[in-house]
Amino acid sequence: MKRRTSYLALLSGMVMSGLILAAPGFSMNSFAAEKANGENAFTSGTTQRTASTANLVEGYMHQQGQDDFPGYTLNTNRRAYLNEINGIVYDAILNKSKEVAAGKEANTKIEVTINIKDILGDRYKEIYYPEDFGLESFTDDAGDSNVFNVLNNYIGFDPEKIIRTLRLDCPYDIYWYGNEYDTTNGFVLYREEGKTTGDFICAKYEEPITFELCVSADYSTSGKGGECNADVNKCKAVKSAADNANKIIQKYKSKSDFEKLKAYRDEICNLTAYNYDYIRNGVNRYGNPHQMINVFDGDPDTKVICEGYSKAFKYLCDGTDFNSNIIECYIVTGNMAEKSPSANKALHMWNNVRMSDGKNYIVDVTNCDPDNNNEQPSNDLFMVGAKKVEGEWLKPAAIDVYYSYEGLSTGSYTQNELAVSETDYDPKSEVAEEVTINFNPNGGKVATESITTYVGGCIEQLPVPTREGHKFIGWYTEPTGGEKIPDAVKFVSKCEDTWYAHWEALSQGEAEYQNQQGNSGEQDGQSQNQQENPGEQGGQNQDQQENPGGQNGQNQRQQDAQNQNQRQNPAKQDNKNNQQNQNNDTNPKANPGAKENVTPQPENGTISAEEGDFETSVDGTASITGSANKKIKSVNIGNEITNGNVTYKVTKIQPKAFKKYKKIKSLTIGDNVQEIGSEAFSGCTGLKKITIHANNLKSVGKKSFKGLKDGVKINVVCREKKTYEKVVKKLKKAGASKAKFKFVKG
Template structure:
């Protein structure tokens, strides 16, 4: 255990000396920003105290001593990579046009899941590798594309329009907006069609693209007499009603907005575990459940205790709450949806990137009655690796093993490498320490109420003592 006395800055700002005890090999200090923003500092055991000391000098308008700069140099929090680079330029254009369309359906405003996409492709005869004539005269006396040309065009278009990658990207980024989508539809959950022509014998123009996405039976227009449903026709009455779930999720985020980063994550996990139980009936393949709401997040936020979900619902709900909370291209917390196996069974869980490290989080198996309850698999540390699988050690000398599937391996990169140690923020809000330093210096802000750490109604040295006790405990 390491102890460090930070005296210089606090002697000036507080006329006090605070002994900071910083333990563990990887200490993360959460800062709820003075200006309403937030940040994270990541430091090793040797450097964490120096980083904190340097930060305290800066927020009080003082120059950071060279010795502190030297001790803390090079230790800045890294951010998770943006995982969108796998798509080619054309596929990215398709993605960008699809997103607002699927959002319309999710909002109850779209009545068709066959989307016209404004892209065009041009291929030369040489690019297609065609040796004979592209156009040949048929028995009807008209010119038509040769079989060789048709096959070459289909191959070239399919190489660009990678539907597997497109679908993986959509599912990874939009856990709420695709609640109506049936990814399990056997004949192709997402397909496309197109037309093509030529200006002669040398160039082919491809266009009129239409992307078709299967609607699950839970949200499709259904014939009342036959109970058959229309694969590409969302029922706006059903999708419109589902929007109440998004409003509830936003309410959950708003209710917890005053908490620190870690406290928000805990609150979101607790909300999900209290809102639903595991849907064993849907998970049992012998029951022949059709893919729909038990795999989505709507049931998590519908405030109905009888509607429950499987692992996808838990994981998507947690990601959705994180996405609503931390936005932008460089969020403080990023949450992902890996898929693969847990102890050999198909599973979805979360990876949470915070403070420059990635943590395995399995809300499903933190629920009551599961092997990781109540929080053994929440921002936990694991051993192993991407290729060999990650092993989480649980109470009772038990373990559970996670393997990523090929879709996850193709979609993510740095996010897949997980921390060997559990995420463990300090037990107090560093913003309180900063506010106390400013208060002692005669600076009162709207954050001053946070200084009353022990909640006795007054601001005094007892509050600093309470902070110190929380640090050394």
């Protein structure tokens, strides 16, 4: 491969020894910059995109290879705003476009048959005359027909809107599109023979609409624009590059985080070489040296410059499930100088990587790549720290080079994201750090006051505290409110933390029963399958009676109509032999657990609780409708909500339940939730972390997560990766397209 005699010989902007001052075609493309241009401009039959073909190709690779790739679209789900006929054509074009993008189809002509009678309904006629549209004629003074526009307007067919929507929703699936199209409909203009006027239109029940999408020169069979045949081999190469890149990710998935990063550097250096011809002479024989496809395409003749190296490294990092969930790779741009900041400097692109210690380190894969195939990649500029010198320049300790950021990076990243550790990364620091969890009984008693584990570890069983006259309902992150801690903690974050017990006051009967049972002692170590309610007998199986007013040992599943003589209102009992049971059930002294003499049943109603407001149903389910506290900071929608002695499963989040609750920072959705209503969390701009237990989640409503800030973290907890993938797609469609998703098995 290559070994630099000068580090600056690698730079994409300036080369040492006076060879060249600016590389031809040098690109610092950034979607952050491109998005600022706003919506695409359209003219009849021509679309003018803001993103380059090369960037769209990379987006397609990301989309194919990474299930949680958020994309860089200007908007999302614009398809929902199309009318019926435009939606039908949109779907047909998108389906064909995906085939072309994957190299499965060459012809980019699409024909769709539209049932005009269904579209128009009562407005449909077999023959239309100019006066039907307020016109004197379908032709203008020059004799040209206006029927195309007239009929398109009448049926609501808008070709430009369809193409614009595709560019906003699915830019990567049409990376091959050359920004020109032709379209026709099947309507025919007739005129009576021998007459110059009296033209009319015949409309069949079904009419064909044809779209011809022109292919860009980069992906056409001829290498020229304006034709409607894509080169399937070129398109297959894009899909193949994504597959090759993701094989690398899978190859090293069992390695430590540092070993993964090191392996990615080595793989990139082995797959490509630096494109000296392009830098020195402006000559590029194969491919685009700015883009990462030249790294993963399997072609040794395609070479890259710094932009290709850094994008390839980020691509692999973005697709990796690191052991630490805070690791992130950034692409940064700026200047690089050798020996002195005041001497020669040139434009450059490299990576910063944030590691599990929370610090950023420089990774310059370009300058790690040796010229000689027999040499190993250099460590001089891999995972290194740097100290500030002479203003804003960063100097690594091991090598006499300097880095500084330029406007695109300083305008796109925070100071924390650009700050670099002063020392090099130590792989030994990946040894798991201990973390202590303190348990605050919050007015009660707990025998186990703390548990020590490690970052990323789990706690299989939490201690169970007690409090006289109260029922323990779980551990939370705050003394009041906060996020509920699951019974078995799968992942402990990196910090010393305190969790607080939350309580629910017992009724007088329940409290007396608790005292009778002597249940004021600590229950640490009790199986999760046993009773956790301090108001009930310890060791009783959950399959047994959970109602403290019931007969101990009686299985709830066996309480049916035949047993009602022991459980119902004694006034309704005729059997004198049951009189003693009636007395026991209604006398707290005889049966101190009794609260009512009728078994509580689910009913339609409302509940106001700390978690929010709920509507309950006779089928034993509940839905959360929101919260009276508009300034609530943490929303924890648990698996169940209890009202008295009746427990309801929380299965639904109502539409607009927490719409524009801008103070919410964290959200947890329990495993019983099956449906998230439309706009449920729309406009919750303060959300930073969302945890969704998704094993039973079936429906995510429209715009339910619209308006979230970019980069909000969403952990999806489920048993299967397939379930995770389906849920992520639903969440993206609902507005969370720019969130950072993570699969948590559970």
